[in-house]
Amino acid sequence: MPADDVMIRFDKVVKRFGDNVVLRELDFQARPGEHVTLIGPSGSGKTTILRLLMGLERVNGGTIQVGDEYLSHMRRGDKLVPADERHLRKVRRRIGMVFQQFNLFPNMNVLRNLTEAPISVLGQPREQAEARAKELLDMVGLAEKLTANPAELSGGQQQRVAIARALAMQPDVLLLDEVTSALDPELAAGVLDVLRDIARSTDVTLLCVTHAMKFARDISDRVLMFDGGKIIEDAPPAEIFDSPREARTRDFLQSVIET
């Protein structure tokens, strides 16, 4: 695979929390526009991958590349040194994230949640940021909630705002971290519909950790099964859900379906 056709590249990435090794020399790649879903038992390191990509955690070994730039490191001469804050911010600009608990800012109304970063980070004029925010809110079906406070919205509505907020930064890569795990099923359905729409209508690269298996099957180009900090199976959704090769994948899918 030529380098310019890789959006995300993990190269022998190691991540430890104390004595607990979460990722063991993990290698994986995603192409631009690819929709990749990570599944596996909790504690298998899926969320850690997203948090590393967002720069919320630092690697203990190996390298991460976004496009042709290192995320966790930067080039100094011909050596790689740990990235400083400025370098991190430059690479982070290409990445957006939606969290399990939404993480909207309660001190800002919906519109300002969407416009604050485009204005103060990307330097967009206010009118442009607000026009784009309205389009995005319309897309997630919340055009009428422009001036509402996050506390006045349901969980599902908050999550749809959070998705719009991440997209307002025009990321190349969107990270979805168990975005429906905190929601009732009917609210989750609305959020997943919005994401299906985004997967279909944009060329953003999606990296998705989820337990919503039907959704994963619908939107994914590839599904990665994680266990013990390693990828144990990497296949298109039809294959992994209908005829998994690994016994552990079968057991996991069985347990998810039963609950």
Place this chain on the structure above:
Amino acid sequence: MFDNFELFLTTLLRGAPLTVAATGGGIVLTILLSFVAGLAMLSRSRWVRFLARVYVEGWRGTSEVVQLFWIYFAVPLLVGFQLVPLWAGILVLGLNHGAYGAEIVRGAVNAVPRAQHEGAIALNLGPAQRIRKVILPQAFVEMVPPFNNLFIQLLKSSSLLSLITVTEITNQGVQVLVPNYTGQALTIFLIMLVLYLILSLVITVVMRLVERWAARVAGRPATARARVTGELGI
């Protein structure tokens, strides 16, 4: 018992403007130092944290009376000029209470959920933008009740300024009235107590209004705000 009541009251009230000035000036300086030192204690730089810690421990851990004498009587021996008593008093009140306030600011900033920091990082806001736009607006509301306590303590500490010849309420009572009306000391001190009580209630009422404003800034839901205004009784 209440002979001369009017004389006592007017004499003590003549000290009130200086008590209010010392308290007001002390509060302004306290707020300033609380935020500077409180945020410095959260700095990524070890040196900045160390300096802030030295200030906090130094001014929190020594006697306020000695600090006052030190600034008013000892420092002039070093620098060659003496501060006006009121300014020396404001300086000590601010420096001393700012050291306590720094811990209030640090604690309130730390109490904002980690998720809010991460939400701000994910939008690529820089460290200063994260603090200013996301964290502090949510932290203010947690700071208000402890700052209310601190400001009332500062008001009461302002009576120490009588020791360096500031003619505030306590000075008027202890130096002017009591020596001349020793038999009525009970009444004189009782009026002084009530005056401090009234001033501290003024501080509390103002701070409850500030709390209501801070809750709105933090985006607390209407129910939580209603509870605050209910307590306020206004």
